[in-house]
Amino acid sequence: MANFAERLDLALTKRGYTGAQVASALTEAGIPITRAYVSQLRTGKQANPTLQVLRALASCLQVSVGWLVGDDHVESGSVEDLQFRAAAVGLSASGLSEGSLALLRGVVELARRAEGLPEQPERAAGIPEASAPLSGPQRRALGARLHGLRLAAEMSAEQVETALGRGAAAVPAVEEGRLAPAPAVVERLLGLYGVSAPAIREYVLSLARGEREAAWYDAQGVPVWLAASYALEERATLIRTYHPQFVPPLLQTEEYARAALAVTGPETLGQPSVEEALPLVLARQEALGRDGVVLWAVIDESVLLRGIGEPHLQLEQIDALIGHAKRPTVSLHVVPVDDPAYLPRTGPFTLWRFAEAFEPDVACVHGVESDALISDPGAVEAYHQAFTKLSVTTTTREExxxxxxxHRERISRTIGH
Structure with missing residues (x-):
């Protein structure tokens, strides 16, 4: 008997649909999922879709829910099949006026009485919960993030509740992690809070949909723009980064990172002290340890000349860079300080590419107060072109x-090694 992933792959192939098309169709129908999530379901990396998602997939692919989950024979009158048909009725009601919906609800209630079914209880006025239960860490991480966004938007809980038209205790319940709101509600909250950047919205929504576990960067003290960057980097399979002033954070030793933070200020990572910012740099470096991740880094030679910290610290950092440069998954290049062939008119930036074939690249421009995440294809392409020009005018791996x-020998002479 075929499993869910195999059935989903077969149905997609037979219908000629791509993951992006299915994700778009379901999102338009009010069930927001991503192309990456469809791909994970198709390959078996995710195996716990909600019943709501199952029904929507079955409807989109014109198969029964029972067949999709692996049952070869589903009775036409089974509970699952009846639930599927009921879901289809609900989906077809989308877009009707309030008057038509009221009439439809009356017809449904008459049908329930004719079938001898109990009357449906009145729905509570609170925020609709997520169809799939989130774990405690997921609820708390989502609640803390929404709490921070509300405060940043300078909105009270009462103002949010009024805007949503929900129960009086709903917002505190969400923010305290006692209630997991439906993704559609989270989307409305993000709109209320003025969160428009696609990458940041997707970072929050991926947690609301239960597509990922709560991670270290979901901690309340990590700014949302930084957390979104770390989440993207965690999924990236190819990381391209240019740093004209410092060693890239992904390649910094602990002592160099501490010294660099002392120079730039810990507030660049949204932290009050160097010691609180340092763990974020070190935790980020775990991305390089994942299978299949390739780093392509370009630095300016002035980085090697700049005296960040004591000479022994600089020596330790250069030793680490030599080790990284010899790794097959790291391609490290240097823009010569004498007669450089090309210098982009920009500060440090990073480009991320992902495993999903059609998922667009994202650029990140590292600014003074925060990072800017760029999804616009034209703007991302401009950074790609800049990085390409840098790559062909810098040192080779051997050079x-x-x-x-x-530079190691130069520093060694200054400290008598």
Whole structure:
């Protein structure tokens, strides 16, 4: 008997649909999911879709829910089949006026009485809950993030409740992690809070949909723009980064990172002190340890000349860079300080590429107060072109090791090694 992933893959293939098309269709129908999530379901990396998602997939692919989950024979009058048909009726009611919906509800109630079914209880006025239960850590992380966004928007809980038209205790229940709101409600909250950046919205919604577990960057003290960046980097399979002033954070030693934070200020990571900002840099470096991740880094030679910290600290950092430069998954290049062929008119930036074939790249421009996440294809392409020009005018891998070795010898002489 085929499993769910195999059935989903077969149905998609037979219908000629892509994951992006299915995700778009379901999102338009009020069940927001991403192309990446459809891909994970199709490959078996995710195996716990909600009943709501199952019904929507079955409807979109014109198969029964029972067949989709692996049952070869589903009775036409089974509970599952009846639930599927009821869901289809509900889906067809989308877009009707309030008067028509009231009439339809009356017809449904008459039908329930004719079938001898109990009357449906009145729905509570609170915020609709997520169709799939979130774990405690997921609820708390989502609640804390929504709490921070509400405060940043300078809105009271009462104002939000009024805007949503929900129960009086709903917002505190969500923010305290006692209630997991439906993704559609989270989308409305993000709109109320003025969150428009696609990458940040997707970062919050992926947690609301239960598509990922709560991570270290979901901690309340991590700014949302930084958390969204870390979440993207955690999924990336190719990371391209350019740093003209410092060693890229992904390649920094602990002592160099501490010294760099002392120079730039911990507030660049939204933290009150260097010691509170440092764990964020070190935790971020775990991305390089994942299978299949490739880093392509370009630095300016002035980074190697700049005296960040004591000479022994600089020596330790250069040794680490030499080690990284020899790794097959790291491509490290240096823009020569003498007669550079090309210098982009920008500060540090990073480009992320993902495993999903049709998922667009995202650019991140590292600013003074925060990072800017860029999803616009034209703008992302401009950074791609800049990085490409840098790549062909910098040192080769072998030349990088030679240059690093020369700088190591220079620093060694200053400390008598």
């Amino acid at each position: 990088t090791v030679e240059l690093l070795t020369r």
